[in-house]
Amino acid sequence: MTLLDQKRTPAGPAHPPEPPSRAAAWLRDLGLGIRFAAGGGREGWIRTLLTAVGVGLGVALLLTAASVPHMLDERSARDQARSESKISESPDASAKKSDSTVLRIEASTEYHDRSITGFLMRADGDHPVIPPGIDSFPAPGEMVVSPALKKILDSPGNELLRERLPYEVTGTISDAGLRSPGELWFYVGSDTLTSASGGHRIAGYGKPGPTDPLSPLLIVLTIMVCVVLLAPVAIFIATAVRFGGDRRDRRLAALRLVGTDIRMTRRIAAGEALFGAVLGLVIGLAMFLTGRRFAGLVEIWDVSAFPADLAPDARLCVLIALAVPLTAVLVTLAAMRSVVIEPLGVVRNGRDRGRRLWWRLLLPVAGLAVFGLGGRIDEYSVVNPYPVAGGAVLVLVGLALLLPWLVEACVGRLRGGPVPWQLATRRLQLSSGAASRAVSGVTVAVAGAVALQMLFAAMNDDFNRITGQDPSRAQFYSHSEIVRGDAALHTIKEFRATKGVTQVIGTVEAYATKPGKYTDDEIQPTTSFTVGDCATLRELARITSCRDGDTFVSHPQDKGQAGWVDATARKGKVIEFDTYGRGKPLHWTLPAGSRTVEARTDPYGEEHSGILVTPGAIDARTLPGAETVSQIRIDENVPDAAEYVRNTAARIDPGMRLVTLNSVERDRQYASIQTGLQVGATATLLLIAASMLVSQLEQLRERKRLLSVLVAFGTRRVTLGWSVLWQTAIPVAIGLVVAVAGGLALGATLCWMVSKPVAGWWLFLPLAGAGASLILLVTLLSLPVLWRLMRPDGLRSE
Amino acid sequence: MIPAGSLLAAHDLRKAYGPTPALDGASFSVHPGEVVAVMGPSGSGKSTLLHCLAGIITPDSGSITYAGRELSTMSDAERSALRRSEFGFVFQFGQLVPELTCVENVALPMRLNGTRRKAAERIALEWMERLEVDDIGAKRPGEVSGGQGQRVAVARALAASPKVIFADEPTGALDSLNGERVMQLLTDAARSSNVAVVLVTHEARVAAYSDRDVTVRDGRARDLEHAV
Amino acid sequence: MSIGHTLLGLLESGPRHGYDLKRTFDEKFGHDRPLHYGQVYSTMSRLLKNGLVEVDGVETDGGPERKRYAITDAGITDVATWLTQPEKPEPYLQSTLYTKVVLAMLTGRSAADVLDAQRSEHLRMMRILTDRKRRGDLADQLICDHALFHLEADLRWLELTAARLGQLAKVVAP
Incomplete structure (x- = not known):
């Protein structure tokens, strides 16, 4: 344009350096940014560390979330491994007795609002099958417990629980036999358990096949939980990347003064963010691995996990490793769009817009x-x-x-x-x-x-199923398969003598059917058969006069069902008790003088329609498939009254099922x-x-x-x-x-x-x-x- | 030891930051309505002397009396209350709260003292008028020039009707014309309201607005008027 | 610049001949304007008359007779008074001030005090001018500002010199 332009520039480099390629420029600027992040003196390090720790926290949380599927799989796998191998779909089917089969009954209980699961086991032969997690079959009177249960048993102030589980602890269950480290679990050896007293014969452990699928509504819930928890973590990571942004902008302004252009400053900033994010990944991994060791010690709201369970899914790990640095770079570039970095300072144009x-x-x-x-x-x-x-x-x-x-x-x-x-x-x-x-x-x-x-x-x-139970009338319901002639009376006596118990109703229950042959399309008339003393029977039906030896036919409040009861309970005719293939069915004649009464709702929320019998009319020991049932009311002001009841139940029969009656039962x-x-x-x-x-x-x-x-x-x-x-x-x-x-x-x-x-x-x-x-x-x-x-x-x- | 009639007097102040002594036996006094310049080379301890006199920092030893009260035995809360009600401050830069408007900045010390917002902002505007910056009341400090900002700071120091104003290099960031104007407005306003001014500066032309000057050298204040 | 006070000050370190005085003066202060010998002679006779110096002895070894002068007690007091008395602040003062600083060093007095006294006097003058400026009209302000800027330059020189006293002492009185 002017003459000046045509003058030769003196003493320049003979060949001006070729401008670097795009990729090379990117790499150079990112590298420069990384150098700033890593070598920016104390201030620079603090900023980088803040970002890295912030990102690290997020990454650790993401890795934990990524481990959840594996953790759940492992937990349910162990859960299945210790369940009995079913031999058929029928829940009552027992295995054939052999050298390796085991009779067992669940003896779970509750202690101070924590549930304790356990089994009484009796070996049929010399080579009994053993559940995962224990080395040898416990001898009679001996008990193998989970470490968490052992800790409770060993610590002072838990005499009531030791009284309930009065067995000698001979070993602990290893991790393979437990769902989570905090689980309370035990196995007790027995030499008195029989099928008649409720023992169930099993041939092995390990339930094959998938667990029950979640219901669609639960799937919606689960998705929402994941989204709700992880979205803030993503936002947090995006925020952490911008820690110290103002100071960084000023440093970039200084770089502009010495001649970097706007694109270069953006790339340098991206490099800094990238370094922080990658460092954050490393810190997050370290936090996760360190935190994992203590996973067993932490128990939040009854959830704990073995360290080995917390293994993140590999695909999710790759996703995290790629997404976090990418997010960091993108967030930085987006944040810098609203900022103009000039050589002499930083201008924010976000506000006027x-x-x-x-x-x-x-x-x-x-x-x-x-x-x-x-x-x-x-x-x-x-x-x-x-x-x-x-x-x-x-x-x-x-x-x-x-x-x-x-x-x-x-x-x-x-x-x-x-x-x-x-x-x-x-x-x-x-x-x-x-x-x-x-x-x-x-x-x-x-x-x-x-x-x-x-x-x-x-x-x-x-x-939340509303159970319809009435806890104001009874707080506990127990049933035991040990049935003696005086079983009901004995149980009532034992519970009455228990500290804190105010009222007990005890019966022996079985099912009566109308004898005869039935085709597949016909339903055999069936009704319940309840043995109890007069006082107890009065709780179950409106009975005016009663003496030992009396029998009653109780009609439900719904009159339409009364005919179904009468189909079985025909006065003066024979009824039959099924033995489920164990011997000949028992036949018994319902006395013709039985009175018809109307049923009441019992404390368990059930109506005892059917046949009501006093002990003088039948020997309850002869009834096949009968259970001893009791309902117990306690004085809630007596401390640990519930624990005394559970101890009594365990003393009467370790296999006795004791149910706490709540109005609401939670899925x-x-x-x-x-x-x-x-x-x-x-x-x-x-x-x-x-x-x-x-x-x-x-x-x-x-x-x-x-x-x-x-x-x-x-x-x-x-x-x-x-x-x-x-x-x-x-x-x-x-x-x-x-x-x-x-x-x-x-x-x-x-x-x-x-x-x-x-x-x-x-x-x-x-x-x-x-x-x-x-x-x-x-x-x-x-x-x-x-x-x-x-x-x-x-x-x-x- | 304490000159008669002085409002604020310090005797034999010593203050060290780590091993370096910033004040090494400095004495000082100012009378009501008097403008005293504190001069001296950089690092001589001028600012430390000012901070001690204002009760912002406590000296390691020595006494400071303000209106008959000993500052060094006061609690932090008492000294803060004294600074709120009796003292005003003007610094070189960075003293206005950037997010508040200029009027709000001037009203701030009064409001810290418990004056209601309306009243405080009315008084603030009067002082801003006196310092010829009433037209920028609604602007934020970032939107006004250095000279205007410094006048706002002077208005703020004067508005709460203090007895002493401490000014640390108040013209340091200004050109000479703006600096002169700020000094003139500050000293005129101070004299007409009988406010004492302790003025730390290294500029002779700024110090010339004072009634008297004190030189700090190596942590020692020399009051030459009295020395000769 | 007071040549009389300067020569008196030089005599404080010991009696000297007139020619000797001139040579020392030229060496220390007279860089571009050497002292005329006649001026030394006339100054000495004035000092002699005022009783500030006395004749210590006369030498005549073959040439013209040479008087040796010595300072009297009155002379020493006079030097001290002169040194502590600040000069009236005015432009182009530095030669006098420089002389005073060097003399103070040569005679073992505090050069810093000399400078401080001068600073104070300058500031007093500046204060007066500033006061006149704020009362006066624009013309007054401009005139005062001119003086103020010059005085400020002097003050800067004073500060610079004060900061370099140690260096100067090594040169002047090794």
Whole structure:
């Protein structure tokens, strides 16, 4: 253009270096970033470590989640390995007696709200089969116990349990025979057990075949639990990658001054994030491996696991290893789009643009639409997990995106107020992004949990069977297959003599049928046959006069069923007791003088219609298939009354089944999902608290000088403490409002999907409380640093 | 030991940061309404002297009396209360709270003292008018020039009607014209309100706005007016 | 610059001949303007008349007669007073100040005190000018500012010199 241009440049390099290829430039800049992250002096290391520890925490949680399938598989595999090998589908089928068969009866009990499972076992021959986890068959009177049970038996204050299990402990069950380290389990050797007293003959252990599939509703629940727990972890990792971002931006500005271009700075920043993320992967793996060793020691809400069970799925591991660094790089590049790094400083252009609402609303609405299109699910439909998970993710992530807009919109309207409030709101007005990011994790976690709890509440009826028992009349129900002539009386006497017992009803029960030959299409008339003394029989039916030797026919309250009872209980005619193939059936004539009475509902919630007989009319010992049954009421004010009852039961017959009567019986699978949700929600909220704390501290440290100035003109610590509290509280409060609103919407949609009415609109309250304690926790933990920064050292900068 | 009629006086102050002594037997006094410049080379202990006098840090030994009360025996809370109600501060930079507007910044010390927001902001605006920055009241410190920001800081120091203003290099970050203007406004306002000013500076033209100057050298303050 | 006080100060270290005085003066202070011998002679006779010096002896070894001068007690006091008395702040003061600093060193007095006294005087002057400036109109302000900037430059020199006293002592009085 000008003459100057045509002049030869003096003394330049003869051949200017060729510009590096794209890939080479990427590698060079990423490497530079990694060098900055690794070699940035103490400050740089602290930043990298913060990121790495944050990512590490997330990775450790992800790895734990990835181990859950394997853990569940292992647990159910061990569970199946110690179950008896069924020889047929019929639950009563016994194995043929041989040298290796074993008679056994379950002798499980409860102790101080923990269930203890155990078996009495008697070998038929010299080479009995043994369950996994024990070396040899326990000799009569000897007991092999799980380590956790041994610990309870050995510790003082548990005399009642030792009295109940008065056997000599000769060994412990190894891990192979236990589902989890905390499980209470025992095997006792017996020399008195017979088939007649309830013993069941088994030929081996190990139940083949798959476990029962989860119900479709449970699948929906499980998917939701996974989404709800893992979405905040992903958000947390994204937040952790941005720790210390402001300082990094300033360093990049210095690099711009010496001639890097915008693309290079982005790549350098990506390199830094990559290093932090990879270091985080390593730290997360280390945390996971270290934490795994202590898995057995930790028992949260009855869940514990053997370290070996916590083996993450290989495919999921690969996914984590790839996704985490990729997320780190993408998040960094996205974050830097709103920042212009100029050679002389950092310009944020996020604010003047303002946040737009419409696209943020798209995601949650799309999520709800996915549910709507998916339609309703009932007990029997096959669930496609992808739309459910996808819809939930869309709604939850949408809420996280909605939050920054909402925080900005709300905070922008706040004016005035006391000084701490003013400081906090003005601070948030100036930059609400960091606060929103930290809070979005809380929002997703709480919204998901609210929705889940609503779903739980709605499904309550399905899983919480109302048993119809009346615990105000009796708290225990026992049945034993040991039947003696005086068995009922004996049992009643023993229980009556037990400390804390106020009332006992005891009977011997069997089933009577009408004799004859029946084709496959015909139903043999059957009715129940109850032997008890007059006092007991009066509890079961409206009987006016009664003497020993009397017999009654009890009609159910539903008159339509009375004919079915009379089909068997024909006065003056013979009835038959089936021996299930063990000898000849027993025949007995119902006396013609039997009176007809009306049945009452007994404390177990059952009607004892059928034939009622006093002991003088029949020898109960001769009844095949009979059980001794008792119902016991205790005085709840007597401490350990329940334990005394259980001890008495074990003394009468170790194989006696003792059932605690509750109004509500909980489905076990359902309980385990709820437990999982509680464990996960706690971990997630703590994780979020950690990330909020880190950004809070970082912000405080950047304001060291300002804090010193505020101290100089006499600002009280309390004032600044409150402003820190508000600064956390305002975004968290907004986040919780969004979470509750979104959670309720999602919950209502899910309830609609599974065709249940919404049962609990107020279930979010405990979660909102947890959110509030999160605010307190973060504030309290940041106060020491605030106090330290409020020392006047910050003024000494001349 | 303490000059008669002085408002704030220090005697034989000693303060060390680690092994380095920052103050090594410094004495100082200022009368009501008097503007005293504290001069000296960098690292001579000027700022440390100011921080001690203002009760921001406590000296290792020596006494500081303000209006007959001994500062070194006061609790941190008492000294903070004293700074809130009796003292005002102007620093070189980074002293305005970036997220508050200028008016809110000026009103802040009054509000810390318990004045209601409306009243505090009204007084704040009056002082800003006096310092010729009332037009930027609604702006944030990041949006105003250095000179304006420093005037806002001066207004803030004066607004809570203190007895002493501590100014640490108040013109250090300003060009000479802005620096002169800030000094003129500060000293005029202080004199007309009978406020004492302790002015730490290394610039002679800034120190020339004082009534008297004290030189700090090697941690010792020499009051030359009295020495000769 | 007061040549009389300077020569008196040089005599404090011991009696000297007039020519000797001139040579020492030229060497230490007279870099570009050597002292005329006649000026030494006239100054000495004025000092003699005021009783600040006395004739210690006369030598005549073949040439013109040479008087040897010695300082009197009155002379020593006079030097001390001169050194502690700050100069009126005005432009191009440094030669006088420099002389004072060197003399203070040569005679074992505190050079720092000399500088501090001068600083204080400069500041007093600046304070007066500043005060005039704030009361006056624009013209006054501009005139005062001119003086103030010069005085400030002096002050900077004073500070710089104060910081280099140790170095200077090694050169002047090894």
